[in-house]
Amino acid sequence: MSKTVLIVDDSASLRQVVSLSLKGAGYDVIEAADGRDALGKLGGQKVHLIISDVNMPNMDGITFVREVKKNPSYRFTPVIMLTTEATEEKKRLGQEAGARAWVVKPFQPQQMLAAVSKLVM
């Protein structure tokens, strides 16, 4: 069974590239433009991994992760946050919210694939 990954980022091109590379590696991908959009698209369905940007309109990544972690279905779902270099404070916030994995922007598609395969077998 292929695994499903949710990618949440307000940059359409970033989503497209990540989505393309993940699909190429055999994952199913759901795309969302921001936290609110993502919550709507999740709606309780099973995902194996969530990749979320921090800085997004409507609902930022930290709030989104905090919200998603309230849902028992996603308690054990690993979360990768996309971050910048200067965000130790946000990293802490993200950890409090429930995100433990980080990928620093800008990244190459292979880097993202590596991070994903560390978390999803």
Add this chain to the structure above:
Amino acid sequence: MDLSQALATFLDESRDLLAQMEEILLRAETSDLAPEDMHALFRCAHTIKGSAGLFGLDVVVRFTHGVENVLDRLRNGEIVFTDALINLLLESQDHIARLVHAVAASDALPEDEGGPLLERLQAFNNDFDGRAGDMVKACETERVEVDVASGIAIGAEHWHLSLRFGPDVLRNGMDPLAFINYLRSLGDIVHVETITDAVPELFAGDPEACHLGFEIALRSAAEKAEIEAVFEFVQDAATITIVPPCARIDAFIALIDALGEDPRRLGEILVACGSVTERELFQALADQHLATDPAPIGELLIERAAVQPRVVEAALGKQKSAEERRGGEGKSVKVPADRLDALIDQVGELVIAGAATQLHAQRTTNPDLQEVASNLLRLVEDVRDTALRLRMTPIGEVFNRFPRVVRDVSRELGKEIELVISGAEAELDKSMVERIGDPLMHLVRNAIDHGIEGPAQRLDASKPARGTLNLNAYHESGSIVIEVADDGKGLDAERIFAKAVERGLVAPDAQLSTAEIHRLILEPGFSTASEVTSLSGRGVGMDVVKSNVEALRGTLDISSEPGRGTTMRLCLPLTLAIIDGFQVGVSGSTFILPLDTVVECIELPSDAQGGGYLRLRDKVLPFVDLREMFGLEDEPCPARQNVVVVRFAGRQAGIAVDELLGECQTVIKPLGRLFERVAGIAGSTILGTGEVALILDVPQLVQRAITNEGRERSTAAQSSASIA
């Protein structure tokens, strides 16, 4: 993997973001920015950098990174906006735009040009570098080799990994097995010993906690940092000790010996030879920095190998920066324009089919059918409006590029000009928005270059030194009007006339009204500038603007007052596809007027027959007789004729017709090349009956009626000089 589509999205996205950056930077020149603006500015650069990285556009990443650093310091309040900085950022924004443009054109990226800009940007980042430098200076260099050599436990011929996952890893969504599985991508796992000592009795412990430890032997040629990176996501929650194979330790010692004469700090040496990772060094440095009695770095590093790594990031006391939010951004979908065009075409056919249905239903006496048909027609109208609205974009999209133009051009010319934009929210068809940019740009440059005087000249004329340029847009009777108004010296009618005579455009003895003289600047081959400047003297004259506007079925109007300024008024139809029409009949033929232009309908007074003008509520109303104009004499003139009063660009005129047939939906079909130049006709349409009807060109008719009136119809032939 085909990235071309994603790349197109990236290019689009970047252009939007760059426009947004420019807009905010320009605002920063005049007023203090709100924190949201600072964040938005940072985010623009950040998003471009992030996406560019995905496409491997390293030049863009490197340059944007420099910009981003400065913007980050700005939003954290570490530095403030100065004129020089804004200029630099605008130049940088231009450079990013150039780079993105080069990507779009698949040119070689112009890397060299970014260098000087980056250096200047770096000047704003200096403090930051200073801090990093201090950190490194805190290192102690003593007793390097000994410490390292004796401090690290020696394994067998394999890497030895000792993993103790913390109780929370499972709850964090981390699966130890996934990491160990991933480790195999670096080499062979020779042996895994699972440590179960910490597993509690059944039912006694927390079932969600992880109690397992692993001792792993790994055969791999990977560097230590690579192995450590496997566990980057659990490094805070787990205890991970990585012991190199003994051969490696020998290699480390040899490496450090070789580096012995190097003045580099110990930490750097250790990282350089691969025995310590940057993360370990950073943590150790941070601890040392905090300690009251700093221990030598070597000791600290050795301690690291045994003691559980602590989270030190928090202790660094980074300034708390509030999480930025930006709400209210409208959601949108990008759709290829050709699909929209196809939709509009189909809706056009639907409208025609709907009208035919309605017509046939009315001919029956079946009330149910009639009701259904009229319901259908109403729905078709709604669909039509919605479909047309899809193509509508705010004119602001075009206006947005002008603040920068005005700023740059006025600086170049040493003029002070304030740009006032109003009505940016007025909407018009997307295809118009794209095509109106160049003509507007020309008008704006002209206004700055020729219209508005220099400060000294303005003060002499007792005007404020700072000139004003107004860009205004508003809707008027089915059209959008765009005004470019300056408060400069106005058009010099005498000079224009003299020039026109010199160029052979008019006879020296021609009697022209002021308005007609002003219109001469729209003639091909006319240029008023006594000296050609770099700005407007580019070989493109006002005649090009005029023909561009005409191609869009629009008109260009000039009003100017000497010493007070000039206003250029562009009047464009809102859409090029479907309109509400008003049907009129002349001698058995049907014509359509755009309903928006119709003001009222009256009976043609018997004393005014034959065209010219009539009296409407004590005012003179010029009118044209279609019967006469188009030579429609097939059927005798009815006893009673009607006049449709139409209005365009603030002027009214009458159109005499035989009968009034009422409203109808009109899908505009272009006329063939043969009929393109027929005066008074703008297009054709298909009626519900299947007949073809011609759509009247109201602007032209109004112009013609007015010209006729002014000349007592004697020089009607001159109407070709009018612009419609």
